[in-house]
Amino acid sequence: MTLDISGLPADFCWGAATSSYQIEGAADEDGRTPSIWDTFAATPGRVANGDDGAIAIDHYHRWRDDLDLMTELGLNAYRFSVAWPRVQPDGAGTGNAPGIAFYDRLVDGLLERGITPWATLYHWDLPEALEQAGGWPQRETAERFADYTAIIAEAVGDRLKHWITLNEPWCAAFLGYASGLHAPGRTDPAEAVAASHHLMLGHGLAVQRLREIVPDAQVGVTVNLYPITPVDDSGRHDDAVRRIDGIMNRWFLDPMLKGSYPKDVLADLAPVTDAGFIRDGDTATIAQPLDFLGVNYYTRHVVGAGLWPGTAAVRFQLDNGLPRTATGWDIDPAGLVDVLSQVQRDYPSIPVYLTENGAAFDDEVVDGTVHDADRIDFIQSHLASLVMMRDRGMDVRGYFAWSLWDNFEWAEGYDKRFGIVHVDYETQVRTPKDSARWYADLIGTHRAGILGT
Numbered sequence: 001m002t003l004d005i006s007g008l009p010a011d012f013c014w015g016a017a018t019s020s021y022q023i024e025g026a027a028d029e030d031g032r033t034p035s036i037w038d039t040f041a042a043t044p045g046r047v048a049n050g051d052d053g054a055i056a057i058d059h060y061h062r063w064r065d066d067l068d069l070m071t072e073l074g075l076n077a078y079r080f081s082v083a084w085p086r087v088q089p090d091g092a093g094t095g096n097a098p099g100i101a102f103y104d105r106l107v108d109g110l111l112e113r114g115i116t117p118w119a120t121l122y123h124w125d126l127p128e129a130l131e132q133a134g135g136w137p138q139r140e141t142a143e144r145f146a147d148y149t150a151i152i153a154e155a156v157g158d159r160l161k162h163w164i165t166l167n168e169p170w171c172a173a174f175l176g177y178a179s180g181l182h183a184p185g186r187t188d189p190a191e192a193v194a195a196s197h198h199l200m201l202g203h204g205l206a207v208q209r210l211r212e213i214v215p216d217a218q219v220g221v222t223v224n225l226y227p228i229t230p231v232d233d234s235g236r237h238d239d240a241v242r243r244i245d246g247i248m249n250r251w252f253l254d255p256m257l258k259g260s261y262p263k264d265v266l267a268d269l270a271p272v273t274d275a276g277f278i279r280d281g282d283t284a285t286i287a288q289p290l291d292f293l294g295v296n297y298y299t300r301h302v303v304g305a306g307l308w309p310g311t312a313a314v315r316f317q318l319d320n321g322l323p324r325t326a327t328g329w330d331i332d333p334a335g336l337v338d339v340l341s342q343v344q345r346d347y348p349s350i351p352v353y354l355t356e357n358g359a360a361f362d363d364e365v366v367d368g369t370v371h372d373a374d375r376i377d378f379i380q381s382h383l384a385s386l387v388m389m390r391d392r393g394m395d396v397r398g399y400f401a402w403s404l405w406d407n408f409e410w411a412e413g414y415d416k417r418f419g420i421v422h423v424d425y426e427t428q429v430r431t432p433k434d435s436a437r438w439y440a441d442l443i444g445t446h447r448a449g450i451l452g453t
Contacts (some may be wrong), residue, residue, distance in 0.1 A: 003380050004387065005442065010450045013398025014443045015077030016070070016420065016426050017356050019123035021053045022407040024083060024314060026060035030098035033089040035125035036135070036176075037410075040183035051413030057405055057423045062104065066430070067109045069421065070404070073436055074443040077116040081123035081167065091127035091141075095151040098106040107156050118400075120222065121149055121206060121331070122199075124172055124183065131184050136195035137177065139277065142202035149206040150213060157214035164294055165206045168224040169199040170248055181411055186198065190273040197277055204285035211288075220296030222355045223252050226394075227338035231304035231317045240303045240314040243268055245322055248301070249342070257347045259287035274284045292397065293343070294355035297382070300335035323348065325378075326360040327416055333381040340389045340396075351395045357382050358402035360409070360416040370422045370433035379435065383442075399437060405430065418444065 021037045041052035059066055070078055084091065085098035103119075110117045122145065130141055149165075166172070175182035178192035186192075203221055210219050228245040230237035246265040254262045260283055266275060302317040322330040340352065359378045363370050383399060390396045406419035414425055420436040423429070433439075 003384055003442075005383070005446050006449055007387065007390065008446060009397075011397075012446065013077045013353060013400075014117065014439075015075055015079055015116075015398060015400040016073075016404035016439075016444070017079035017402050018059075018404050018407065019081040019120065019125075020083035020086070021056070021123070022127045022403070022409070023057045023059040023405060024086075025053065025055040027052075027054040029060070030086070031089055031096040031103070031366070032083065032086040032099055034128040035083070035085045036128055036131045036183035037125050039128050039131070039235040040185050043185065046185060047411055048413035048415050049301055051408065053408040055160045056408045057425070058428050059405075062428065063102075064109060064407075067106075067113055067115070069430060069432070070110075071113045073432070073440040074447070075115055076443070077118055077162075077398065077400070078110055078163070078404075079118040079120065081120035081125075081154055083125050084122065084145075084148055085125060085127040087152050089127065090129035091144050091148065093130070095155065100152065100155045103152065104156055107160050107309075111159060116162060117160050118164065119152075119160055120158075120164040120167050121145075121152070122165065122172075122202075123167040124176075126184075135177070135184060136173065136198050137188075139190035139198055139201070142198045142205055146203035146205035146209050150209045153210055153213040156273045157210075157217065161214065162209055163214070163217050165210075165219070166199055167205040167222045167355075168251055168296060169196060169203070169221075170171055170224055173199055174247075193273045193275070194277045196251065197275075197282070200252065200286045201282055203256070204288050205281075205333045207288035207290070208285070218291040220290050220292035220294050220298055220353070221256060223249075223256075224296040224298070224356075225249050225253075225339045225343070226297075227300045227335040227342070229300060229302050229338075231302055237304040240305050243314055244301060244303050249339075253343070253347060255283055255286045256290070257287070257350065259283050290350060292351040293354055294353050295340065295343070296356035296402070297336045297339060297354060298357070298359075299329040300332045300338070313346050319398055325364050327412070329359070331359065331378060331381075333378075333385045336382055336385040337388055340385075340390075340394060344389070344392070344394050349395065351397050352399040353400065354382075354386060354396070355400050356402035357399065358418050358420075360418045363406075363417050363422060365422055365424075365431060368431065370431060372433045372435045375420065375435040376438045377435070379439065 173196035177186045180187040250262045403418045406417040406423040409416040422431040
């Protein structure tokens with residue numbers, strides 16, 4: 001396919017994204033305490049092959065070379081996450097100077113190379129001490145999150161101006177506390193719903209702290225959105241679509257962008273919880289004005305009504321006849337148009353960045369090269385969807401490839417490779433894949449077009 005980026009603005013953000021537990025390693029160095037993912041990964045049977053992030057890709061020690069590689073690829077932005085247990089061990093008290101110093105060096109190193117730092121404050125590595133005190137189902141965790149935000153904002157906010165409060169609160173709440181597939185591995189539906197509220201409350205409190213400490217900051221939040229479509233157009237699956245769109249998309253977008261929870265989802269959740277954790281004033285705190293919305297997009301969900309009496313009300317159609325990634329997810333760039341169109345149609349106008357988009361494939365290094373044409377096609381087709389949305393009037397301002405490197409992929413361990421840069425986990429050698437070179441050429445083409453060369 002031909003990708004026309006000539007209409008993208010000069011300040012379009014070309015970036016790549018990572019997260020702390022997936023890349024940093026150094027899990028017990030410089031005062032860092034365990035996170036829920038350290039504990040989860042140490043529990044037999046939780047993570048494929050018994051893998052963990054104790055070393056990961058050793059970015060904590062190799063960050064300078066890693067930043068040089070970003071420069072080589074022409075990135076103008078880098079989205080990383082801050083490890084809460086590295087900055088504020090045990091989630092309480094004053095900051096940990098050696099841990100903060102790492103991010104201080106990282107921010108300076110990025111700026112020296114002309115790369116804009118984007119920090120995510122929470123990408124799932126809750127300090128284990130806070131989980132032992134009840135975790136995200138407890139209101140106090142939201143308050144502790146605001147305190148942690150203040151610590152890192154005071155340390156680097158004079159230079160770091162792009163902040164994302166949460167990454168994918170749906171995953172943190174429902175995979176962590178309902179299905180048990182992610183840390184902390186709990187399976188209590190009522191506590192999962194409470195966790196989702198307190199994550200968003202923590203978001204609102206963190207935005208308030210950032211506005212106080214870094215008044216010129218650009219502040220947003222990142223949600224993972226899915227277009228939800230029925231298995232057929234008979235109409236009998238419409239309620240299944242409503243339910244899944246409600247709990248995956250609207251449950252988070254409505255309070256953060258409209259200032260209220262969707263009434264139909266509250267009704268759906270009534271058999272699980274009375275939602276007594278929602279206090280007066282909470283939705284106003286959650287609905288802090290934002291400078292942008294981060295959207296992570298990977299695939300579409302196709303759902304239908306349950307087939308048999310007494311079974312679950314919703315079933316997911318797993319085979320939709322589309323090509324799939326190594327994780328079994330459909331490759332569906334049209335879904336990105338659908339979900340962004342929903343945001344454009346149903347919510348107040350807000351600038352949007354695609355803060356994660358990428359795919360895992362079964363990459364192999366052959367003669368020092370990784371030929372990953374499928375990943376190039378994936379990125380190119382999704383960028384075409386972004387261009388389409390800009391043509392339809394949406395204020396889309398940037399794209400962050402997920403992920404910059406192969407890394408620890410949560411419960412999948414090191415089995416799935418999302419990176420545009422290959423990492424040999426035994427030697428830590430980084431090898432840019434064809435997709436990295438293609439992305440660098442694309443960025444250079446855009447830059448050259450802007451400069452008229």
